[in-house]
Amino acid sequence: MPVNLSHADNINNKAKVCVIIGHGIEAITSAVVLASLGQTVHLYADLEMLEQQLQQYSFERHLQALWQMYDQQEQIISQALPSSADKLLQIYEITGEASHHNDDSDREQSSEVALYWLFLDSIKSVWLEESWITAFNHSHQQTLPVIISGIEQLGHISALAQRLQRAWVYYIPFVFLQDGDAYSSMLNPSLWLLGEKTADSSSQHLSTLQPLMQQARARHYADIATIEFARSSIMSMLATRVSFMNEMSRLADSHDIDIQQVSHIMGLDDRVGSSYLQAGWGFGGNTLPTELLQLQQSGQASRVDMPLLQSVIHINEDQKELIFRKFWQYFDGFIDNKTVMIWGGSYKSGSGRTVGSAIHPLLALLWSYNIQTLVYSDKAQTELQALYGQQPLLELVDDPYAPLVDTQALFIMSWPLDSDLDVNQINQTAQPIFDAQNALTRTQIERLVGGYMGIGRAK
Numbered sequence: 001m002p003v004n005l006s007h008a009d010n011i012n013n014k015a016k017v018c019v020i021i022g023h024g025i026e027a028i029t030s031a032v033v034l035a036s037l038g039q040t041v042h043l044y045a046d047l048e049m050l051e052q053q054l055q056q057y058s059f060e061r062h063l064q065a066l067w068q069m070y071d072q073q074e075q076i077i078s079q080a081l082p083s084s085a086d087k088l089l090q091i092y093e094i095t096g097e098a099s100h101h102n103d104d105s106d107r108e109q110s111s112e113v114a115l116y117w118l119f120l121d122s123i124k125s126v127w128l129e130e131s132w133i134t135a136f137n138h139s140h141q142q143t144l145p146v147i148i149s150g151i152e153q154l155g156h157i158s159a160l161a162q163r164l165q166r167a168w169v170y171y172i173p174f175v176f177l178q179d180g181d182a183y184s185s186m187l188n189p190s191l192w193l194l195g196e197k198t199a200d201s202s203s204q205h206l207s208t209l210q211p212l213m214q215q216a217r218a219r220h221y222a223d224i225a226t227i228e229f230a231r232s233s234i235m236s237m238l239a240t241r242v243s244f245m246n247e248m249s250r251l252a253d254s255h256d257i258d259i260q261q262v263s264h265i266m267g268l269d270d271r272v273g274s275s276y277l278q279a280g281w282g283f284g285g286n287t288l289p290t291e292l293l294q295l296q297q298s299g300q301a302s303r304v305d306m307p308l309l310q311s312v313i314h315i316n317e318d319q320k321e322l323i324f325r326k327f328w329q330y331f332d333g334f335i336d337n338k339t340v341m342i343w344g345g346s347y348k349s350g351s352g353r354t355v356g357s358a359i360h361p362l363l364a365l366l367w368s369y370n371i372q373t374l375v376y377s378d379k380a381q382t383e384l385q386a387l388y389g390q391q392p393l394l395e396l397v398d399d400p401y402a403p404l405v406d407t408q409a410l411f412i413m414s415w416p417l418d419s420d421l422d423v424n425q426i427n428q429t430a431q432p433i434f435d436a437q438n439a440l441t442r443t444q445i446e447r448l449v450g451g452y453m454g455i456g457r458a459k
Contacts, residue, residue: 016112017042018208019092021081022119023050025057026149026174029182030117032063035070036187037211039114044081044088045122059352059379063183085127085135093140113144114208120150120157129160137165145205147172151290154232154298158225161197168205171195171224173231176216179285180350192216193231195224232298235291236309241276242283243315249279249456250322259456260438279455281413281436282319284347284356319455320358323436324365326453327409330432336369341407343400344414344437345377345384351414352379354387358436359413367393374407376400377414401425415439423447 018034020027023045031041043050058064070076082088092113116136123132136146145168148157161169176189192213196202202221203210213219222230245263252259259279267274283289292313299306328335347357354360359375366373374395377384381396388394397403401422404410412435415421423444426433432451433440445452 016040016114016208018114018117019044019088020117020119021045021088022117022122022149023047023053024119024122025053025060025179025182026177027117027119027122028053028057028067029063029177029186030149031076032066032070032183033186033212034208035075036066037208039075039208041070041076043076043078045078046126047078047080049122050078056353056383057182058382059180059350060182066183081123081126083126085132086138089135089139089141113141115145115147115206117147117149120148120152133160133163137163142166143168145170147206149174151231151287151294152228153294153301154228155225157195157228158223161195161224164197167198168201169197169224170202170206171227173227174287175231175234177287179348179353186212187215189216190218191234192219193227194219194221195227196221197224199223232291232295235288236295236312238276239283239288239292239316240308240312242278242280243312243319245277245279246282246319246455247315252279252456253458256458257456258442258458260442278438280319280438281323281358281455282316284358285351285353286355289356320361321365322455323358323411323434323453324362327411327434330409330434330451330453335371337371338369338408339372339374339406340366340409340411341400341404342373342375342411342413343377344412345375345380346414349414349417349437350379352383354380354383357413359384362411362413362436363388363394367391374403376403378416380414404429404431407431409434412437412439426450 017040020031020041020043027043027045028050031043034041054064054067067076071078142165146164146166147170148160149172150157151173157171161171171194173193175193176185176191178185189212194202194213202213220230245259248262249259252262263277263279266272266277292309296306296309296313299309342359342362345354345357345359346352347355363373370393372393372395374397375384376397376399384394385396404426405428407429409431410426410433412433414437421440421444427447427449430450432453433448435452435454435457438454438457440452440454445454445457
């Protein structure tokens with residue numbers, strides 16, 4: 001549980017602390033990683049939202065265990081976010097130190113600040129942009145670095161940095177964070193991008209983060225506007241690749257071609273590479289959809305038409321209903337009052353989040369035909385229960401195979417990549433499979449006794 005700062009008895013006098021402001025998974029992961037690097041972290045957040053995030057990301061077991069340990073050791077100290085940035089900064093305004101009086105003694109604790117790290121998505125609803133910028137500009141700590149993270153319209157974060165009247169302002173986009181493996185992906189980032197308001201200043205003023213920069217498999221530093229543009233371009237390219245392959249999967253269906261084999265062949269070409277070439281129900285989560293929305297708004301603000309971006313968004317939304325249409329066609333529309341099994345509900349394998357997942361439109365369409373839905377989703381079970389616990393047509397099950405005897409169709413939405421599917425158990429019911437993830441291998445498909453409908457994959 002979060003610990004009140006007034007009880008932080010174990011903070012060493014004059015020990016430097018990292019002040020993080022945010023309650024999202026990026027802020028939580030940053031706090032844990034910095035604590036793992038030996039730093040003391042003061043995390044200011046909406047404590048209710050923070051607790052919700054910790055519960056929603058319970059599938060991040062390594063991160064959860066470390067959070068609990070550092071929380072108990074008071075190496076991460078959580079405190080309610082003050083109503084204004086002025087109130088927060090006043091805590092640290094005594095020559096750059098935070099002072100707190102212990103309730104049980106007169107001994108004063110003080111800690112020098114190493115950096116401030118602001119997560120924009122967490123502070124928007126509490127601090128007005130103009131007010132927190134003014135507060136930081138009036139602060140006596142102008143030599144302390146300020147890090148900003150978040151996804152905004154192009155140029156917005158660069159403009160914030162310019163309005164901050166200090167030289168050491170940085171932007172870190174979380175292009176490296178992998179849902180389901182958040183801690184490791186930040187501790188050993190695949191790509192570390194850093195925007196600098198003042199060029200070539202990070203090595204001197206961001207020494208706290210140097211271990212992460214050095215561990216990155218690739219890194220690039222540039223001005224903040226360029227890093228913003230690079231972040232948006234990377235994410236939009238990934239989304240475009242997914243939508244392109246999904247569009248090609250429809251053509252593959254009409255030519256009796258297995259899109260999985262085509263994806264493999266494409267990946268052999270160094271000019272293409274193998275990442276994000278898997279056809280399926282599309283993409284979800286927070287990052288890619290948010291990125292596309294912000295880029296769309298940036299285009300509108302600049303009066304630049306972006307037809308490719310519009311197509312990517314349209315294809316992705318339409319793809320989420322494709323597996324239902326295959327189901328409807330297989331039964332020639334006679335689907336009312338059936339019972340079906342659904343495996344997986346998260347937006348990607350390994351995650352427990354369902355935001356943007358195709359399971360939501362699928363469930364809505366199935367329920368509109370009074371279809372009973374049995375759902376097995378080990379990591380997303382809690383979230384699905386919270387969302388649909390009162391739905392009489394939904395039953396969350398703990399065994400993926402036993403209930404198949406009572407169903408007339410099986411949908412595969414997000415089966416764990418490291419878990420083999422048992423074709424023998426599936427074959428005991430000989431029911432059709434609607435594989436929105438293309439989870440089955442060609443060998444497994446050929447062993448099936450029932451029908452199989454994948455995404456761009458003929459049986």
